Amino acid sequence: AQSVTQLDSQVPVFEEAPVELRCNYSSSVSVYLFWYVQYPNQGLQLLLKYLSGSTLVESINGFEAEFNKSQTSFHLRKPSVHISDTAEYFCAVSDWGNTDKLIFGTGTRLQVFP
Amino acid sequence: DGGITQSPKYLFRKEGQNVTLSCEQNLNHDAMYWYRQDPGQGLRLIYYSQIVNDFQKGDIAEGYSVSREKKESFPLTVTSAQKNPTAFYLCASNQQGVKSGANVLTFGAGSRLTVL
Numbered sequence: 001a002q003s004v005t006q007l008d009s010q011v012p013v014f015e016e017a018p019v020e021l022r023c024n025y026s027s028s029v030s031v032y033l034f035w036y037v038q039y040p041n042q043g044l045q046l047l048l049k050y051l052s053g054s055t056l057v058e059s060i061n062g063f064e065a066e067f068n069k070s071q072t073s074f075h076l077r078k079p080s081v082h083i084s085d086t087a088e089y090f091c092a093v094s095d096w097g098n099t100d101k102l103i104f105g106t107g108t109r110l111q112v113f114p
Numbered sequence: 115d116g117g118i119t120q121s122p123k124y125l126f127r128k129e130g131q132n133v134t135l136s137c138e139q140n141l142n143h144d145a146m147y148w149y150r151q152d153p154g155q156g157l158r159l160i161y162y163s164q165i166v167n168d169f170q171k172g173d174i175a176e177g178y179s180v181s182r183e184k185k186e187s188f189p190l191t192v193t194s195a196q197k198n199p200t201a202f203y204l205c206a207s208n209q210q211g212v213k214s215g216a217n218v219l220t221f222g223a224g225s226r227l228t229v230l
């Protein structure tokens with residue numbers, strides 16, 4: 001069965017510092033991988049996704065994630081965070097053969113301090 | 115603007131009462147989903163529907179019911195059988211459903227249910 005692990009429930013960081021939010025998954029088949037962001041009292045928004053091709057994917061607001069098949073990871077990184085990046089971030093996975101079910105991790109709360 | 119509208123945003127309920135959460139989308143998406151979010155547990159799938167008049171149970175369907183009479187609407191009823199209904203409920207939709215090969219979801223803003 002698929003699963004997603006986000007080891008860090010909270011990540012505090014100062015503004016302009018780099019950050020990495022970790023995501024590991026387990027699956028016996030090929031997968032699609034996603035990062036979603038949730039601002040307080042709102043729904044989730046897609047941040048970026050890996051479907052195929054280049055293992056490094058980027059978002060429009062400076063985040064990037066790299067698919068590492070050997071380590072079954074899809075860590076999210078940003079070289080310099082802003083206060084506005086404060087939110088909860090969810091990693092998610094679905095497999096090629098069962099795309100109607102998206103499995104979410106437990107989330108990582110990123111808190112950016114001035 | 116196209117999107118998903120969930121109502122009400124906040125809802126209080128007494129124990130033993132059923133309550134229905136509304137989810138409407140104008141994206142012409144085929145598939146719709148209901149998730150429950152609890153602190154520290156991420157999102158868990160309650161029900162999903164790929165086409166009108168058809169729906170499937172997710173991982174935590176007990177105590178919930180849904181209907182899909184129209185493509186744009188997917189209401190969720192939280193029944194009195196749900197033992198711990200206080201949570202944040204999120205509705206989502208997907209343009210291509212099962213056939214797409216990539217389940218990119220669009221989410222509503224959520225409904226927060228509190229049982230008193």
